Every structure is written in C-alpha cells, then in structure tokens.
Amino acid sequence: MRWKFVFLVMLMILNGSYANDCDIISLPAIEDVYIDFWSERVYDEDLLKCEMDPISEGWPVATLVKFNVSDIDIDEDYLGILVLKAKNIEKQSENEPGVIALFPVSSNWTEISDFVSLSSTLGPSMSMIEDEKNIDYSGVGIRFDNGDRIFSFEVSKYIKEHEEDELSFMLVAINDDIHYLVEFRSREGKGGPYILLMPHLSNENGCDV
Numbered sequence: 001m002r003w004k005f006v007f008l009v010m011l012m013i014l015n016g017s018y019a020n021d022c023d024i025i026s027l028p029a030i031e032d033v034y035i036d037f038w039s040e041r042v043y044d045e046d047l048l049k050c051e052m053d054p055i056s057e058g059w060p061v062a063t064l065v066k067f068n069v070s071d072i073d074i075d076e077d078y079l080g081i082l083v084l085k086a087k088n089i090e091k092q093s094e095n096e097p098g099v100i101a102l103f104p105v106s107s108n109w110t111e112i113s114d115f116v117s118l119s120s121t122l123g124p125s126m127s128m129i130e131d132e133k134n135i136d137y138s139g140v141g142i143r144f145d146n147g148d149r150i151f152s153f154e155v156s157k158y159i160k161e162h163e164e165d166e167l168s169f170m171l172v173a174i175n176d177d178i179h180y181l182v183e184f185r186s187r188e189g190k191g192g193p194y195i196l197l198m199p200h201l202s203n204e205n206g207c208d209v
Helices: 002-014 115-121 123-130 156-160
Strands: 025-028 031-036 041-043 047-052 061-068 078-091 099-105 141-144 150-154 166-173 180-185 194-199
Touching: 025 061, 031 047, 041 115, 047 078, 078 156, 141 150, 156 166, 166 180
Parallel strands: 047 166
Antiparallel strands: 025 194, 031 041, 031 061, 047 061, 047 180, 061 166, 078 150, 078 180, 078 194, 099 141, 099 166
C-alpha cells in the first residue's frame, strides 16, 4: 500500500501537480549528464542514457544526476524517492531482467566537465562496478526492469546524512551479458529527474491512504 501511494504521488509530480496537505517536496535535478565510458565522451542532451552492451567489454554508458539539498532538513519519518521517467527501453532478451543500479557519488562535477575530470571523480564507484561480485549492495539502489516507464530509488538515508549542499548519484546498467538500454528524460525536457520528499504514511500529517 505504501508503494502504491508513492507511485501515485510520482505520477502527480511528473504531471506538474502535488498534494500540499501532505507536505510533499519536489526537488528537480540541477544538473544531469550521461557518460560513455567506452568512447570516453560526456553528453549533456535532452535524454539521459544507461546502457550496457557485451561488445563494450564491460564499459557502460552511465547517467549522473545532481540535486541541491542545502535547505533540506527532514526528520526520520520522511521518505526520499529519486524518480526518473524512461522515454525508451531496449532489451536484447525479454526473458532476461534488465537491472539499473544507483550509486552515491561525489558532486565535484558539472554539465561542462570533461571525461578526464569525471573519471577522476567517479573512480571509486567505477572500481566497484568493474568488480561486480564484490559490490557492497548495502550502499546501492537496485531497480529490476519490469516494463514500467517510472524508475524509482529510495534515497532517504543519503538526504538525512548529507553534509554537503549538493547530492549526486550515478545510474548504471550492471547486467553485461545482454544488451540493455534505458533512455531517461533529462532535466532539460519535461519529466526530468526528481527527488520526492514525503511524510511516511504512519505519521500524523493526514496522508494515510
């Protein structure tokens, strides 16, 4: 029931409306890019891509998103949900689940950063991805593609523990045995990445469903 409510709220936000009486806060991304680690290029376009292809020898196309959380101070009963809306999904085999992983990363990057500077910033996360068997899944969000166009990740703990004014995440496809591509809407287009902050359903703000 909780996730049914969250899904409905996500749809309201992505359509430009929200319920004030539930104290829902919508944080749009302030910067977003995607990086092709195979061709060593950075793209700031209308779409964000996550892609893994066997011919790339394990080098992904990954998405970076950044949020300003300088004025955010939420209590323990709040949820934080990172939401992305997919425009296109391509999968080599419908019998194999596509998997998108979310990693917290440094915010020492901008939309005009080049590949060399971004690679330095993302070094620890990339090492984790390359050594997939030793990924610490306690610090990673995982989303199995079930055909929906709304991808969501709970990021509450990162928001509650943030020490910097900005918070960044990298999204990457981690299944490298099949070709898998997801194209998300970027912040430059309608329905770009958002973080939704909302009270837990059990609190006293009248948001029970």
